[in-house]
Amino acid sequence: MKLKFCRSSLVLSLLTAALCLQPAWPQALPTLGHGESISLGAERQLGDRIARELYRDPDYLEDPVLDEYIQRLWAPLVKAAAARGELSPELQERFAWRILLGRDRTVNAFALPGGYLGVHLGLIAVVTSDDELASVLAHEISHVTQRHIARSMDDQSKMTPWVIGSMILGVLAASKSAQGAQALIVGGQAAAMQSQLSYSRDMEREADRVGYGVLSDAGYDPRGFVTMFAKLQQAAGVNDNGAFPYLRSHPLTSERIADMQARQQLSGNLSGNSSTVTQDLTQSMLAARARVMSNGNVDALKAWTQDSKINSPQATPTQQVGALYAATLAHLQLRDSASAERSLQSLERRVQDSGSEPAIRVVRLLKAEMAARQERFGAVLSLLLPSPPGTALARPELIAVAQALARLPPQPMRNEVIGTLRELVQQIPQDAQAWNTLASLLAAQGMTLPALRAEGEAQMARMDWTGAVDRFRAAQDWARNNRLAAGEHIEASIVDTRLRQAQTLVREMQTQR
Ligand SMILES: [Zn+2]
Secondary structure, three states, X not given: OOOOOOHHHHXXXXXXXXXXXXXXXXXXOOOOOOOOOOOHHHHHHHHHHHHHHHHOOOOEEOOHHHHHHHHHHHHHHHHHHHHOOOOOHHHHHXXXXXXXEEOOOOOOEEEEHHHEEEEEHHHHHHOOOHHHXXXXXXXXXXXXXXXXXXXXXXXXXXXXXXHHHHHHHHHHHHOOOOOOHHHHHHHHHHHHHHHHHOOOHHHHHHHHHHHHHHHHHOOOOOHHHHXXXXXXXXXXXHOOOOOOHHHHHOOOOHHHHHHHHHHHHHOOOOOOOOOOOOOOHHHHHHHHHHHHHOOOOHHHHHHHHOOHHHOOOOOOHHHHHHHHHHHHHHHHHOOOHHHHHHHHHXXXXXXXXXXXXXXXXXXXXXXXXXXXXXXXXXXXXXHHOOOOOOOOOOHHHHHHHHHHHHHOOOOOHHHHHHHHHHHXXXXXXXXXXXXXXXXXXXXXXXXXXXXXXHHHHHHHHOOOHHHHHHHHHHHHHHHHHOOOOOOHHHHHHHHHHHHHHHHHHHHHHHHHO
């Protein structure tokens, strides 16, 4: 039976799976539980299986700007958790530690088995400080480091990991912003499934306690936890339409809130400086990006272009800048170049005046995005190439420059950027978007064999083994039918090895199902 991550049919097929077909499962994987904890390896395997479906979900998003933002918040938390001894070297090594962004406007973040985390754009859109977003990530990383997933799976002793994985996917599908009666049906079933999968109250308290320490040690303002709680609490009061699925899996009990307030008082954070955490320009623009990208609906986009905050005297300068960023991006999505340019100019003026270099950079990246959409690829280069030349490019700039170079006539810089992208994927082989970008640049350069291999590597990174076999096989065929250049024999033998590895993974996947 094939699991499809499709909103409508998924949950029904899951129920069939959970209720009827379970005894017929092939015994390729041991049944979990019976009091023993699931091993790190088995949990990682389960996580891989879930992540593989998420990568294929149409809502899965690769956005270099937002990816970099989440990584920037995430890295210090991982470091702090390791330094505090919460995150053992073994766990750090064996788990994936990957964050997957979902283009969904519901407020949600979740830890998955094996060290995968999911973050919906709706969450990034609703927070007003890095500290708030980091507090959610700190809570979630603590569920992982405390092995809460393994511990709650022990209670599901009669289920195979396959069924648990399916149920987790079902709950995630149901937490999306699906509309209409179907959502209600799905919601009911999901609630029933979720009650079997959710963490215990003690685990939530532990994730709060550990997460609070991790957040502070990572250098964030721990008041982020409190303002995030306040935000969720307010939402719980006024909003019962399912827009905050995070609240369903993380009920804000008065106990959790009281614990957090006590922690604040102990650490003295409320005594002296009680001013609220201030929102900065960069965060405001990145939240605006998440807002616009989470909803491509024309009416929603039009609404962003007319946001009254842009010129409202009641709005703070930071809010105005966020609203202008959203308006510019929305104009772009609506393909209204003239309005997008006007809006960008006034955004640029205000951000320049602030003198904030990170904020100026976010606007520059938006400007390059606009140029790329208008097929002015030369402008992308002049905006993003570093001065002085030779300075390292950050990942969002590198991806944008490489994409532009693939569309421009051949020029010496192509080889330079190919080299930089190769360094990047060597360091981070799971960077699927970098592999894809490298593939298109290599193809533009007429380097077919390495281009096909890079396409295969991109599929490997997204754990699409079948897709990888397809690409590696195409590379192998090409190598057989063409005269190879000097360095290409090595590439061809790498392709052979990678093809065999991908084929093994396909066979393993088939025996597991
Ligand atoms: Zn939690």
